[in-house]
Amino acid sequence: MFFKREKPRVPTFGERMEELRKQGFAVEPDQGGMRASKNGCAAVITDQGNGAVKVAKAGLLLGKEIGALVDAGFQKYWLAPSGVRAAATAEHLKALHNFEEDLREALGLISLYNEALGTVNELHLYDRVQDRDRGVPRRPWER
Numbered sequence: 001m002f003f004k005r006e007k008p009r010v011p012t013f014g015e016r017m018e019e020l021r022k023q024g025f026a027v028e029p030d031q032g033g034m035r036a037s038k039n040g041c042a043a044v045i046t047d048q049g050n051g052a053v054k055v056a057k058a059g060l061l062l063g064k065e066i067g068a069l070v071d072a073g074f075q076k077y078w079l080a081p082s083g084v085r086a087a088a089t090a091e092h093l094k095a096l097h098n099f100e101e102d103l104r105e106a107l108g109l110i111s112l113y114n115e116a117l118g119t120v121n122e123l124h125l126y127d128r129v130q131d132r133d134r135g136v137p138r139r140p141w142e143r
Contacts, residue, residue, distance in 0.1 A: 010051035023106040041099035042066050051128040
């Protein structure tokens with residue numbers, strides 16, 4: 001007697017988008033993928049081929065743009081690609097966390113323990129490390 005394990009069925013990108021619609025997400029085309037939005041949060045989902053998907057960026061909707069979460073050391077805020085800023089409140093962070101968990105579940109993705117603990121910042125812009133992300137910072141004597 002030999003037992004044969006059945007191969008798990010991997011849904012296509014279209015089937016995953018249809019499942020998102022069934023779960024109450026608004027799905028529409030976006031740059032390079034599809035935008036899924038719900039409860040004021042949105043994410044861009046791209047097809048990686050062979051049924052794999054990638055959640056490219058998730059954040060709060062600021063108008064028609066997706067704002068990235070930025071940690072400025074003293075406060076968290078949302079930053080849209082156009083430069084629009086909005087303060088991040090506890091309600092926003094809870095909404096984003098719930099949105100990401102619902103999105104992963106609807107897409108059939110694995111929810112990792114460290115990602116399920118809370119929200120993750122896209123950028124860290126602390127006052128004391130000014131210009132850190134722009135190469136060699138200016139020295140005090142060069143100002």
